[in-house]
Amino acid sequence: MKNNWKIETQAVQGAYEAGNAEARVLPLYQSTTYRYDTCEELASVFDLEQDTPMYTRLANPTTDAFEKKIAMMEGGVGALATSSGMAATSIAVLNILKSGDHILAASTIYGGSFTLFTTTFKDLGIEVTMFDPDIEKDEIIKLAKPNTKLIFGETIGNPLVNILDFEKFAAVAKELDIPFMVDNTFATPVLCKPLELGANIVIHSTSKYIDGHASCLGGIIVDGGNFNWDNGKFPCLVEPDESYHGVSYVKNFGASAFIVKARANVMRNMGMTPSPFNSYLTNLGCETLHLRMERHCENAMKMAEYLKNHEMCSWVKYPGLEDDKYHNLAKKYLPKGVSGVLTFGVKGGRDAGRKFINALKMVALVTHVSDVRSCVLQPASTTHRQLSDEELISCGVSPDMIRFSVGIENVDDIIADFEQAFECAK
């Protein structure tokens, strides 16, 4: 029944169910370990025959309920929560790829993921080809190699706020018979469900909207259960895992093979587990996700229109605006709204932008996006400060760009703060 609930109900009531006289709210199991009556019973847990927790690195009841809620909201067969969004991407990729494999990835993905792919994975022998996600399908196919095992994109790019063409990426994945992995952080399952649009694996940095309060770092991987791993390209999911009593994930766990392996193999061996307290808080935050996303989108649309008409603003990018390059894709894939993140430039360039940010009183300068409080960042002077102006432009980050994450305050107060800051930037 819960799988048929509307997303709002899933966010509030999903997964955890209180028994008679039990806590109404998902309890926090702040415990590393679990007691068993007999050696035989604990052995069956180790053999993956019994789905109960034995050690929090692998499973914890608080985290488990949160995982089930997100899996339900995304429409997947299972989920694995991680200590951060970067951990989610790392585990998801390392679960299926090894040295000698190749990834096709959109060049507009979050900078941290870009660096993970182009340095850490490269050092591990996993090769990546970054491509402009707006090129034609046939051009993407031409970039594929016999060892290509994955195509990766972001629903809404950070910080370019470009929208992923799901149909095109899913078609490439189908033609190459490889999985399609999507970072759905900015959209959340409230605004977009990638598994319904041809994706196979979804990841999130839950540090952003899912927690929503900038209090917990976290990530999650959701398995769509909709990819045939037994196609000759992923022996790690089909052949016996000698480190796990010779289990074949595909044979033993069918549609859940990917997510079972991610937990039993990669998470077991590498850690990157969330603390139960973070799962507790993130689940609590998630209970209001649908309401927050509505207000984030509404406020962002108003701020985009305000900025578009402001004499001190030289440009604004927000796919909700009718003349935005990605408006049609946004209408197609994100009809409920395109999140609270937008970018704009202040007339006078980088220096004027810096003055504007320094003058803000309520909207804060922080290295974060997507929480209830409005915040800004100038990539050229912070996250991208090592790049020259030419390099900034080549990766789509203009020197005057301000990334603006619109919160859920009263929009009039955000505008009042911007007005006085624009005055100071003149």
Ligand SMILES: Cc1ncc(COP(=O)(O)O)c(C=O)c1O
């Ligand atoms: C789209 C996206 N994916 C992944 C990450 C990484 O997440 P975390 O900071 O939780 O490791 C971020 C962080 O900003 C992000 O914006």
